[in-house]
Amino acid sequence: MTPESMAVDMADTYSPCDALPAPLRSQVIDQIVHQGQLALHCTSADQRPMLEHFKTQQGYDFLVDVTAIDHLGMDRTERFEVVYVLRRTRENSHQFRLHVWLSEDSPNLPTVFDLWDSARWGERETHDMFGIVFDGNPDLRRLLMPEDYPGFPLLKDYPLRGMGERRQFPNVVPRGDQIVEEEPGDYPTSIGRGMHTPEYTEEVRRDSKPR
């Protein structure tokens, strides 16, 4: 057997779940392989011990990404899943995901920035987009959105076009020899005439009808 085919076989059958100590292994809710990618599921109570084990005992030295999934309206026990993508870059390199189930009532998780430094920005982005709070992260500011932004835009119940944040700026206009700030006036292309309104869709449908 060549080293290459061994590596392929290992990727197919290997699971970091097998090396977990028995009490933790019993806490793995689900183990899914899809498209050759392994995903382990656990509850929020087991997130920290599992990640500590993967970092210190199994050598997963690189946290590729922290993100989340909002399952609002789906048939799920918990609304959120926080996803950690872990990678081992040294010998027996391997990558898998840990999905942590998180309830809507208390969207809090302990931070893991002391295990991987890359968790700082990953947790900031996840907080920015989903409003999930990572307890212990010393710098949980917004990463992408403006710092005074009120909402969490990747939540399923957040409207695509926001809640009026796009109109929050003053209108900067020259008046005489100085520049003054005014309230922005009505703006027909963004209010009621956006490209995704039902009226626009109806208009396009009517215009594209054969005459």
Place this chain on the structure above:
Amino acid sequence: MGLESLIGGEGFLTTTVNSIVNWGRKNALWPMPFGTACCAIEMMATFSGRYDISRFGAEVVRFSPRQADLLIVSGRISLKMMPVLQKIYRQMPEPKWVISMGACASCGGVFDTYTLIQGVDQFMPVDVYVPGCPPRPESLLDALAEIQKIVGEDRFDSGKHGS
């Protein structure tokens, strides 16, 4: 320009000074590029040798708003970028003109989402809009010709530009 306001009306001196000043202004525009997306690539092509905006007297690209009189907004402007753009506009000395280049800067383009300004003209003055996604360099040159037309018809003693 105190002298012209004293004379008033359309005297010979006033119109001649006006046309000379405007001729100078419109053939020596100093653009400030505000490129945030793919329109900026077309703008760079317009500035470079093949399309060569210097043939129309606007080749001195200034990356400081203090030294520019033509702001070219080319690209998407997000919520976070709009205060920056307003600040840059206010930092430019009078007289100044603004080109809104491309669909995104003019109306948000296809990005009708929570983070994108649906047209910068809601929050600052725009003189010329350039349609296209992104517009070709010829379109930007056409917009420059329009700006030159506007500058040429301007009266610097009209009080519009802080004079």
